[in-house]
Amino acid sequence: MSQDLYSYLQGLQGYIQTLEKRISKLEKKVAELEDETRQLQKRPPVHIDTIEYKFDQLKVETLEGTLNIGLNPTDLQEEIEEFSIDNKDVYAPNIKDTYAPPSPKDFMYHSMGVENEMYRYLEQDLPEVIEDVQAETNVSLDESYINFIKEDILKQLPKRIDYYLKKEHAAIAEGELQDHVTSMLKQEIRNGVSIFANNLPENMRGDKRE
Incomplete structure (x- = not known):
């Protein structure tokens, strides 16, 4: 395996790991928002x-x-x-x-x-x-x-x-x-x-x- 290809794969792996971390954070945020939405739906309407x-x-x-x-x-x-x-x-x-x-x-x-x-x-x-x-x-x-x-x-x-x-x-x-x-x-x-x-x-x- 050439050095350039190895460096490229290393960089690609690092990029994928960064994306996975961001997706994990966003999924957690979505779960929190869904929980907030359920809580809001349970509240009585305010006039x-x-x-x-x-x-x-x-x-x-x-x-x-x-x-x-x-x-x-x-x-x-x-x-x-x-x-x-x-x-x-x-x-x-x-x-x-x-x-x-x-x-x-x-x-x-x-x-x-x-x-x-x-x-x-x-x-x-x-x-x-x-x-x-x-x-x-x-x-x-x-x-x-x-x-x-x-x-x-x-x-x-x-x-x-x-x-x-x-x-x-x-x-x-x-x-x-x-x-x-x-x-x-x-x-x-x-x-x-x-x-x-x-x-x-x-x-x-x-x-x-x-």
């Missing part, structure tokens, strides 16, 4: 008369459900104000505009689609995002930070995908859900990188960018 939204009184109290890069939530209290919710950017779906939750099979399909696009984004676009953030914040990051930021995001990505798919499906049409979720994740990552750069201690930064 909603009127929902009044007062966005001018809305205030961010915690950082629960956010992507934090290399930081503890307590480190971000001052920075969160920069990303506060603007009235015009918030969409509160009308009851008549809501969509039925996706089936476990569809959820798995959307999850894999978003995951593949985000992996591509992290490999191809993240370095440019970090470059843009450095220019905007005038903070120079060492080359090693790119891998650190990527790894930190990868650890949180599955839960963030799951969070947004569950949160947004009611307001977004099925055919637009994947693009909508990936767009939100990309913006969240950019904000996270910016907060990371702004909170990096002076002695851990590179030379000032001109």
Whole structure:
């Protein structure tokens, strides 16, 4: 057996093992979703008369459900104000505009689609995002930070995908859900990188960018 063929088979085996792990995780997630669906079906229906939204009184109290890069939530209290919710950017779906939750099979399909696009984004676009953030914040990051930021995001990505798919499906049409979720994740990552750069201690930064 030639060395090239042996290397190819090794790489193929590693790829198959990676796919098997991803499929196993997704199958577990589908089982959990099916269990959640059964539990929801057992609950009595809830009647909603009127929902009044007062966005001018809305205030961010915690950082629960956010992507934090290399930081503890307590480190971000001052920075969160920069990303506060603007009235015009918030969409509160009308009851008549809501969509039925996706089936476990569809959820798995959307999850894999978003995951593949985000992996591509992290490999191809993240370095440019970090470059843009450095220019905007005038903070120079060492080359090693790119891998650190990527790894930190990868650890949180599955839960963030799951969070947004569950949160947004009611307001977004099925055919637009994947693009909508990936767009939100990309913006969240950019904000996270910016907060990371702004909170990096002076002695851990590179030379000032001109």
